[in-house]
Amino acid sequence: MSGTASSVQSSVSPVPPSAAGRQLLAELREIVGEEGLLYNADELLVYECDGYVVEKKIPDVVVFPLNTDQVVQVVQACNRHNVPFVPRGAGTSLAGGCLPVGGGVMITLTRMKRILEVNLRDRYAVVEPGLVNVHLTQHLKGTGFHYAPDPSSQGACTIGGNVATNSGGPHTLKYGVTVNHVLGVEVVTAEGEVLELGGAVEDLPGYDLTGLFVGSEGTFGLCTKVIVRLTPDPEAYRTMLGVFETVADATRAISSIIGAGIIPAALELMDQGIVEAVEEAYHFGFPLDAGAVLLIEVDGLEVAVGEEARQIIELCEQEGAREVRRAETPAERQLLWKCRKQAFGAIGRLSPSYCTQDGVVPRTRLPEILEFIAESGSRHGIRIVNVFHAGDGNIHPILLFDERNPEQVQRVMRASDEILTKCIELGGSVTGEHGIGVEKLSFMSQLFTPDSIEVMTRVRQALNSGGLLSPGKMLPTAGACGMEHIERSHPGKQAAS
Amino acid sequence: MTAAIEASQEQTPATQAELCRFLAGNSSGERLPVYPVGGRTALSCGGAVTTPGIALSVTGLNRTIEYPARDMTVTVEAGVRAGELSKLLAGEQQRLPIDIPQSRRATIGGAVATGVSGPRRFGSGTLRDCVIGISAADAEGRLYSAGGRVVKNVAGYDLCRLLTGSLGTLGIITQITFRLRPLPEFSAFVWSTWPNAAALDIAIGELMCSAVRPMAIEVLCPKAARQIVTESRLDAGRDDLVLAVGFEGTENEVRWQTDQLRELLHRAGAGSCEQIDQPEQVSRLWDALTDFQVQSEEPLTFRASLPPSQTIAFIELCRQQEVTVQSHAGNGIVTGHLPDSASTVEAAGRITETLRKEAVRHRGSLVLLNCDENWKQQLSVFGERGGGWQWDNRLRQSLDPQGLLNPGRMPAS
Numbered sequence A: 001m002s003g004t005a006s007s008v009q010s011s012v013s014p015v016p017p018s019a020a021g022r023q024l025l026a027e028l029r030e031i032v033g034e035e036g037l038l039y040n041a042d043e044l045l046v047y048e049c050d051g052y053v054v055e056k057k058i059p060d061v062v063v064f065p066l067n068t069d070q071v072v073q074v075v076q077a078c079n080r081h082n083v084p085f086v087p088r089g090a091g092t093s094l095a096g097g098c099l100p101v102g103g104g105v106m107i108t109l110t111r112m113k114r115i116l117e118v119n120l121r122d123r124y125a126v127v128e129p130g131l132v133n134v135h136l137t138q139h140l141k142g143t144g145f146h147y148a149p150d151p152s153s154q155g156a157c158t159i160g161g162n163v164a165t166n167s168g169g170p171h172t173l174k175y176g177v178t179v180n181h182v183l184g185v186e187v188v189t190a191e192g193e194v195l196e197l198g199g200a201v202e203d204l205p206g207y208d209l210t211g212l213f214v215g216s217e218g219t220f221g222l223c224t225k226v227i228v229r230l231t232p233d234p235e236a237y238r239t240m241l242g243v244f245e246t247v248a249d250a251t252r253a254i255s256s257i258i259g260a261g262i263i264p265a266a267l268e269l270m271d272q273g274i275v276e277a278v279e280e281a282y283h284f285g286f287p288l289d290a291g292a293v294l295l296i297e298v299d300g301l302e303v304a305v306g307e308e309a310r311q312i313i314e315l316c317e318q319e320g321a322r323e324v325r326r327a328e329t330p331a332e333r334q335l336l337w338k339c340r341k342q343a344f345g346a347i348g349r350l351s352p353s354y355c356t357q358d359g360v361v362p363r364t365r366l367p368e369i370l371e372f373i374a375e376s377g378s379r380h381g382i383r384i385v386n387v388f389h390a391g392d393g394n395i396h397p398i399l400l401f402d403e404r405n406p407e408q409v410q411r412v413m414r415a416s417d418e419i420l421t422k423c424i425e426l427g428g429s430v431t432g433e434h435g436i437g438v439e440k441l442s443f444m445s446q447l448f449t450p451d452s453i454e455v456m457t458r459v460r461q462a463l464n465s466g467g468l469l470s471p472g473k474m475l476p477t478a479g480a481c482g483m484e485h486i487e488r489s490h491p492g493k494q495a496a497s
Numbered sequence B: 001m002t003a004a005i006e007a008s009q010e011q012t013p014a015t016q017a018e019l020c021r022f023l024a025g026n027s028s029g030e031r032l033p034v035y036p037v038g039g040r041t042a043l044s045c046g047g048a049v050t051t052p053g054i055a056l057s058v059t060g061l062n063r064t065i066e067y068p069a070r071d072m073t074v075t076v077e078a079g080v081r082a083g084e085l086s087k088l089l090a091g092e093q094q095r096l097p098i099d100i101p102q103s104r105r106a107t108i109g110g111a112v113a114t115g116v117s118g119p120r121r122f123g124s125g126t127l128r129d130c131v132i133g134i135s136a137a138d139a140e141g142r143l144y145s146a147g148g149r150v151v152k153n154v155a156g157y158d159l160c161r162l163l164t165g166s167l168g169t170l171g172i173i174t175q176i177t178f179r180l181r182p183l184p185e186f187s188a189f190v191w192s193t194w195p196n197a198a199a200l201d202i203a204i205g206e207l208m209c210s211a212v213r214p215m216a217i218e219v220l221c222p223k224a225a226r227q228i229v230t231e232s233r234l235d236a237g238r239d240d241l242v243l244a245v246g247f248e249g250t251e252n253e254v255r256w257q258t259d260q261l262r263e264l265l266h267r268a269g270a271g272s273c274e275q276i277d278q279p280e281q282v283s284r285l286w287d288a289l290t291d292f293q294v295q296s297e298e299p300l301t302f303r304a305s306l307p308p309s310q311t312i313a314f315i316e317l318c319r320q321q322e323v324t325v326q327s328h329a330g331n332g333i334v335t336g337h338l339p340d341s342a343s344t345v346e347a348a349g350r351i352t353e354t355l356r357k358e359a360v361r362h363r364g365s366l367v368l369l370n371c372d373e374n375w376k377q378q379l380s381v382f383g384e385r386g387g388g389w390q391w392d393n394r395l396r397q398s399l400d401p402q403g404l405l406n407p408g409r410m411p412a413s
């Protein structure tokens, strides 16, 4: 890509050596001030990757705008200098969406984090994109309403990042994913114009641009405001833990529950490997010898949940559950959810690095894919544990490895690829909620015909014609001409630092 | 039905491939405008079309491709009638939880292209929440698809959402995959009358914050109430504003909720309040509430979108203009039929502009659905477009550069 600001990265000097680079930096400083700017090599290192650690690239500059107007000016400056730019939230993405392909300017939105409006009567809130997901939930506590999408990373990830990746979470089985809860967005386009898509009012005329924008992984614009839908809190919960001898028993129970016409609020599976780690970390009292546990929650009216819970327990027992425990108090429920949502935090006990995969299969094909995962892991000599959104058929095999061992990294990638290919074979998809990013570009042509990719490319070109915004993401063909292709064989951190 | 489409030559391909071949031939040959047609129930939707071309019927594409009931998804071709699909799904105690007017005739592709909805949108969302995979042919006959057959999927751009409600201007939808829901065991309505609109407004506010979880919150003006009562052969109060709240679920939970709600409504000042829970009556009532939007001899039908809290005030304004209204009050959607007295385009324009101004003041909109097509050319069908219209235009240009697909349907401004 154009060499202007790119030269900063290869240099240890804090100031970009080229005249053009110095000029851009001066303009950015003018817009966001010195305190809104990072350009020293050691400070930039944090921004070399997101939650996907296999590929890395240091941006040339990171800016922290405080408002829409500053975002507009930054984008316009990048356009003037023909420098690529990429939005970033909390950097928890697991598909490399934040990787600054081609270097350039990273626009981090975490300082735009205000809640601008809450309207309970009309059931919406307007927030800035840098707001951490859980902060909205906390803010709404006591109002009788909440924001439904609850990714496991909700304590860190931003609503803007959720919008860009169309995040899911445990409770999306019943309530839907981010796109079902976003009414409108304010967008700064690739050219630096401000557009309002959708709004607090439903069914505005024209195409569903909000729906198109959500999940576009930052390739159509930077979202600078989000109008989210608020959902009334359920009156009651029943949270259960089904303990099964084998993973296969557990997956059959899932199909039976849904087949009986019950849509639980959440239906999560943890296998023995992850249960061990979680138990060691949080001491919930999980049985360590069980093949799998199901975390099942129903919510709704007090008059309804009791009956649903009874049916679920019966179905689990029919499928061979060893026991079904119930969370008897709110504290127990919270602990159970903490174990689930912070399961990733416990993985550190198992291995120095890990790679979380994200695939989807039709729910009834879960037994096959889980068997395949186990087989693939043992064939490649990679330990794999599973904790995932089972009700949606959304698997998250976690591949454990040591990123200092490049040969192991290769095996991890081979096993990952095999698993995802198998998902496609079973009628599924290679990503349920983490996105294509840079990680899964090569799978797009397995999922879609060349004509479909051509149409998606046209859509992208229509809205991001210059290609400076988030190049190299989502579509195998996307990005500015001459863009270097990131090789998926990067050995990782050692090489970058 | 519009004259330009009636005057068009009709084609009914039997397969996707045939449809694509036809489009490819047209775009490299005569380049006639192409009007996709399904069940012909909503051909007046959108802006006026004026030039005859090809009426491309998708009714030949009418196969069920796959119905893995245990996965609760179904893939069908676009020409399948909505009613047939319901029957198929009911066999497995499942449904697509979307209200489609005139479902015996309407095709599923037409429903998706127009993005229809009805009373259940309060509890179940809209078609955009149900379409998980889609295939369409562009004007040059290029078949493309997006999404897939699984309920959760973020691979690629969400063209499912883009195409739903696109009025056939970005592609001719050929195949759709839906996520499904279980059929509810039981359903009932609480039908109440309201001499005082302000009291109704407060009651709805309370209802929205209460423990009950309705599937539909419908408000009808007296004239609409009379029409619905007749249509569904009910014996219920109809001389004031009516609030009809629909529930679905297990019998237990529905009965608990109707009890709660009746109490709430009494306290809030309802005139009368009755429960409708005879299964045939309930089912006829759902149908009548769904079909109100297309059931009219009146000169013009519109749909307005507002913040839900502004709905009752807007309905009152409509009544002053003698417009017959139904509203999905929980969503702020109001459907209105203009009175016979609005028999000239000037009179109709005065009424719709007055109402549109009010909707726009609340950042909403008003769209003309059905009227004389000459009127459509003189009146503004969509009003001033909000922020995204440049993107609308760019998308249309990039997917249909020759402007062959349903020209005139979508707002251009």
Ligand SMILES: Cc1cc2nc3c(=O)[nH]c(=O)nc-3n(C[C@H](O)[C@H](O)[C@H](O)COP(=O)(O)OP(=O)(O)OC[C@H]3O[C@@H](n4cnc5c(N)ncnc54)[C@H](O)[C@@H]3O)c2cc1C
Pocket: A050, A051, A086, A087, A088, A089, A090, A091, A092, A093, A094, A096, A097, A098, A109, A129, A150, A151, A152, A153, A156, A157, A158, A159, A160, A161, A162, A163, A164, A165, A166, A167, A168, A169, A170, A217, A218, A219, A221, A222, A223, A224, A344, A345, A433, A434, A470
């Ligand atoms: C432990 C852990 C658990 C997780 N659990 C889940 C889960 O349950 N469900 C789930 O869906 N995901 C999950 N994730 C993935 C991740 O948290 C989500 O994708 C999240 O939405 C990313 O938010 P972020 O703020 O970190 O975005 P980032 O990682 O900073 O960015 C993600 C993408 O969005 C773009 N972007 C960010 N902000 C904007 C903006 N304002 N405008 C336009 N584009 C923008 C970026 O360019 C990038 O492409 C998990 C991740 C971790 C590490």
